[in-house]
Amino acid sequence: MTSAPPVLPATRSQPLRGGPVLxxxxxxxxxxxxxxxxxxxxxxxxxxxxxxxxxxxxxxxxxxxxxxxxxxxxxxxxxxxxxxxxxxxxxxxxxxxxxxxxxxxxxxxxxxxxxxxxxxxxxxxxxxxxxxxxxxxxxxxxxRFVPQTDVMMQLRDAGDLGELRLVTADLGFAAQPGGRLFDPQLGGGALLDLGVYPVWLSHLLLGMPESVRATGALTGTGVDEQSALVLDYASGAQALLSTSIRVTSPGRAAASGTLGRVEIDPFFVFPSGFSVSRGDETARFDDRSGLTYRQGMAWQAAAVARHVDDGLLESPLHPLQTTVEVMTIIDDARRQLAASGA
Incomplete structure (x- = not known):
């Protein structure tokens, strides 16, 4: 069975130049x-x-x-x-x-x-x-402010993916033992440093889960070294997330709905692109800005300048309540890992 090819909207990301300056x-x-x-x-x-x-x-x-x-x-x-x-x-x-x-x-x-x-x-x-x-x-x-995230959210909000039922995301980078990431006094561990991205993405797409299940392993210093999370939602949707400071993972993310699927290129946190599929039809979004890796922080800064110039006290795209809820999920997962003595 074939479907109409997905129509990709134009990005609405804040222009990098020509706006308010802080x-x-x-x-x-x-x-x-x-x-x-x-x-x-x-x-x-x-x-x-x-x-x-x-x-x-x-x-x-x-x-x-x-x-x-x-x-x-x-x-x-x-x-x-x-x-x-x-x-x-x-x-x-x-x-x-x-x-x-x-x-x-x-x-x-x-x-x-x-x-x-x-x-x-x-x-x-x-x-x-x-x-x-x-x-x-x-x-x-x-x-949240890079172009591929904006275009993906437009597809979701327009109903082009149908009802989202599954979000998957992983992010892991092998870290050298003995550094900041292994120090509990400095907020070490995979979940706070890297896992915050997969958890944020699941929250962006699905909201606050009904339950969090976490399993994983701790380092000798007591911080979480690696973990897998299953988030369950009232709708029946799930998020399957993983993070690690022990190994470097593929850095992939995907959102699957009843009508279509988005697969974000690795590493999904950086400016990149994605494929969107509906039935037998597939379309591509590619970030043509030329910005790579952490150069993508430029969009965030331009957006913040616009928010401040508009007199806002929070970002409508990443409000502080979202931050609180993402941290609540991470708190839950870290408690489970610590209690398990993993």
Missing amino acids: RWGVVAPGGIAADFVHALHTHTDQRVVSVASRSADRAAQFAQQHGIPRSHGGYAELYDDPDVQIVYVASPHSEHLRLATDAIAAGKHVLIEKPIGLSAAEARAVRDAAADAGVFAMEAMWT
Whole structure:
């Protein structure tokens, strides 16, 4: 039996140039902060005007490398800088809550690297602090803003996939033992660092599950090394998710409905493309921007600038309640793994 070929809509992702511009400050400069600043300065009109670290030398070196006019050997100086409109928090997960709420208390908008904190309770604390202060706050779930996610969501919302019944997603990268990912004090483990992406995707497509079942293994330091999650929904739909810091997995994701299926190219978190199938007919969406890997953070920054310019306190695409619910799922899975002594 054949079906009509899927018709792919045009992407509605925020244009990278020509829109509102924010003056950004970066706290805790490291690898992901370097990629973020490079994406902004290379592909958008956004500009980082200040950087802060606990080490003045490290901040100065980062500023010189990335063409940032000011650097500080302490975070308070950046928060007090009247030229900084928004703070990007790029520290280890364990510091997200403290650094974000300090910036919020100083009246700054915040974009906080994912996961927003160590738990749903920390996510709620950031949400409530930002609401009380009247500033914009968002978790940096940048994959929500890349073009393939927007086009896929248009297909889902138009009913082109029918009723979604199964979401599958995996993300694993082999990590060197002994680093941050193995340190429980720094929020180590696969679920917080990598599993947040598959869990977020399942939530984006299916919402909040009725139940979470998790199995896996722990490292010698007690953090989750690898896990598989089954999420069950009231509709009868399921999500099958996996993550690992022990091995590198294919990084695939798919959403299967009663009328069609989307298969996102690996690694699904980066700018890429997907195939959509309906019956015997298949169509392709390919991201033609030329942006790869973490360069895709550029769309997130442009979208945040638009949200702030529009006077919003949250992103309609990735609201803080979504962050809270994703963290609630991860909390549940981490409790199960810890209780099992895996």
